[in-house]
Amino acid sequence: MAAIGSDLQKAKQLLEQNKLVAIPTETVYGLAANALNAEAITKIFVAKERPFFDPLIIHIADLATAYNYVEHVPAAAKKLADIFWPGPLTLLLKKKDSIPHLTTSGLDTVGIRCPNHPLTLQLLRLLDFPLAAPSANPFGYISPTKAAHVDQQLGNKIEYILDGGEARVGIESTIVGFENTRPTIYRMGGLSIEQIESAIGTVNIEINNSSNPIAPGQLKSHYAPLKKLSVGNIQTIRESEVGILAFKEPSKFIPLQNQRVLSPTGNLEEAAQNLFSFLRELDQLDVSSIVAELVPNTGIGRAINDRLTRAAAE
Numbered sequence: 001m002a003a004i005g006s007d008l009q010k011a012k013q014l015l016e017q018n019k020l021v022a023i024p025t026e027t028v029y030g031l032a033a034n035a036l037n038a039e040a041i042t043k044i045f046v047a048k049e050r051p052f053f054d055p056l057i058i059h060i061a062d063l064a065t066a067y068n069y070v071e072h073v074p075a076a077a078k079k080l081a082d083i084f085w086p087g088p089l090t091l092l093l094k095k096k097d098s099i100p101h102l103t104t105s106g107l108d109t110v111g112i113r114c115p116n117h118p119l120t121l122q123l124l125r126l127l128d129f130p131l132a133a134p135s136a137n138p139f140g141y142i143s144p145t146k147a148a149h150v151d152q153q154l155g156n157k158i159e160y161i162l163d164g165g166e167a168r169v170g171i172e173s174t175i176v177g178f179e180n181t182r183p184t185i186y187r188m189g190g191l192s193i194e195q196i197e198s199a200i201g202t203v204n205i206e207i208n209n210s211s212n213p214i215a216p217g218q219l220k221s222h223y224a225p226l227k228k229l230s231v232g233n234i235q236t237i238r239e240s241e242v243g244i245l246a247f248k249e250p251s252k253f254i255p256l257q258n259q260r261v262l263s264p265t266g267n268l269e270e271a272a273q274n275l276f277s278f279l280r281e282l283d284q285l286d287v288s289s290i291v292a293e294l295v296p297n298t299g300i301g302r303a304i305n306d307r308l309t310r311a312a313a314e
């Protein structure tokens with residue numbers, strides 16, 4: 001078990017000693033370390049059992065700070081940052097040499113974002129380095145949206161968990177790159193395509209489904225519970241020992257204690273907020289497997305469906 005609390009000075013001191021601290025963000029909890037220090041970053045990969053070829057994103061307090069770490073901010077990227085930072089948006093930008101190759105797994109771009117959480121923003125302002133922070137879960141498993149989730153799985157590997165309550169968005173940031181003529185979305189996330197296009201016009205969408213993508217968060221199988229999960233029509237299930245993840249309405253044929261309903265009012269934001277938490281709960285229930293239904297494929301619903309589909313992939 002790790003120590004859990006809201007002591008910013010303690011978090012700062014540990015991070016300055018190149019130790020790991022879990023931090024709250026509006027999307028999911030991150031496993032943070034000094035992004036400029038190879039020893040600190042190595043600890044992240046080891047604790048998560050994450051392959052070194054999977055690059056980390058870095059967190060900063062504001063756009064002005066980004067210029068210390070990237071060569072250039074294209075106009076569309078600046079516009080998005082002006083509108084949506086702090087928020088669930090990661091920009092892929094050409095990195096400066098100050099960012100170690102280990103952080104970016106040898107890529108010449110770095111993923112950078114300004115998270116929208118008051119505690120973490122305060123912490124970033126106290127530090128004179130950015131924080132590398134992947135989601136604070138073992139590689140491939142469901143991302144954490146509460147301090148207790150982090151503690152359950154990584155508590156024995158980290159020094160401190162900064163507790164900022166439940167993540168408000170509940171799904172990781174949207175990743176946008178600028179290497180093509182049009183900005184490209186590489187990961188669906190908390191900021192919807194609609195919101196992005198309303199700011200900068202039509203974007204490319206290159207969501208990877210292969211088993212060898214440039215961004216392994218786009219691995220075909222990811223975000224998965226330990227139990228077998230499939231995506232389908234929950235109303236056809238008759239086996240009472242199956243766990244159900246419903247969007248609006250539970251199934252009439254399965255005991256209610258084996259079901260979780262993402263949003264009884266059909267609100268996609270609420271569904272996103274509950275998604276990972278409910279998947280964890282189902283994973284811990286005495287059920288044989290889990291069946292989830294997809295949600296309407298619009299707004300943040302696309303990111304929910306992306307996660308469910310990957311969680312179901314073998």
Ligand code: TXA
Pocket residue numbers: 025027028029030031054055056057088090092104107109110111113115133134135136171172173174175214215216217218
């Ligand atoms: O919301 C989030 O983004 C959370 C919170 C903690 O900020 N972080 C997060 O990090 O989801 P992680 O490591 O779990 O997912 C980041 C994804 C990975 O799939 C990684 O491969 C991709 O971003 N990525 C990072 N840097 C990249 C780069 N330079 N080019 C392409 N993909 C990159």
Ligand code: MG
Pocket residue numbers: 134135143217
């Ligand atoms: Mg992750």
